[in-house]
């Protein structure tokens with residue numbers, strides 16, 4: 501790898517060599533991958549870890565006396581420590597391996613079923629992904645609690661003054677994403693956490709979109725729960741993290757029953773294992789957990805400050821080029837945003853543009869981006885979303901813009 505923390509220059513050419521998939525063609529054209537907010541690509545360093553696991557030490561973990569099992573256990577638990585240290589959690593047992601963001605949210609929502617009663621209130625933000633809306637609606641149905649919505653403005657920002665109006669002594673939980681996947685807005689979670697804590701409410705932050713771009717300090721944020729997915733930060737699919745403060749994780753009941761999560765079992769009574777195993781029933785995604793650790797190492801080797809600075813440059817460049825095109829409207833115009841651009845062109849359906857771009861090897865996402873309430877707010881069925889990672893280039897943006905211009909000419 502051509503970069504390290506001491507490198508000041510951002511050497512995107514050499515970084516791209518780490519990603520085998522970036523060499524492939526689609527429809528006979530070099531792939532331009534701008535769907536990073538849906539899933540990121542995987543560097544060779546992480547692929548090697550996956551191949552090494554299945555080639556050399558695949559075994560079930562914990563309680564195994566044989567060498568392979570111990571090796572796999574050690575690597576898996578080292579990955580947990582790596583995640584703890586990356587996110588600056590106080591204790592390693594506050595890191596729960598999950599299958600991803602959705603699983604982490606459901607684990608917490610399910611646990612709160614036993615802690616909420618009629619009259620309690622939950623606040624979700626208007627900028628949420630469906631996976632951060634539906635579990636809370638289900639929770640409200642089970643407990644009789646009321647769901648309230650923190651509204652957004654035209655720029656795609658949360659209206660913080662409204663937060664003061666809906667927050668009250670009945671508020672038990674607040675759910676907000678750190679960064680919106682549909683618009684890229686960076687939400688003021690520091691203020692939200694501080695205000696929520698004043699009325700004794702817990703806060704869960706969905707970090708699925710933030711972890712690929714910034715490095716959150718969980719102790720400093722003083723957040724109660726934080727969730728993310730490895731596959732959006734150069735790791736594999738099917739694995740993620742739930743961070744919870746120890747006192748909260750102790751209060752929540754286990755989510756699923758099974759092996760691994762018990763201390764003692766008889767037909768009369770089962771006692772549960774301590775943290776983190778209480779929430780990790782069954783054989784986990786062992787290889788995925790280890791590869792998640794490798795992905796964090798990889799991203800740190802490039803450096804999150806370098807990543808943020810470079811991606812911000814890509815965002816500014818692409819935004820300007822897009823606005824030069826007649827009829828382009830960008831949704832999500834906050835000054836605080838990451839490298840996600842959601843837009844439409846006149847009355848052309850996003851799907852038609854996406855389909856034609858694909859014929860030029862350009863991968864973007866079209867639709868509601870699992871955030872229908874945001875689309876309803878703007879009164880549109882969906883958008884075209886181009887989202888960039890540190891391995892994308894200005895040259896790719898140029899090609900995307902000329903491809904888009906051709907597409908518009910064909911469709912109008």
Ligand SMILES: *Cc1c(COP(=O)(O)O)cnc(C)c1O
Nearest residue numbers: 600601602629631677681708729
């Ligand atoms: C992708 C995403 C999710 C869902 O993540 P999964 O890995 O599919 O569980 C949730 N919230 C946000 C903001 C996302 O971007």
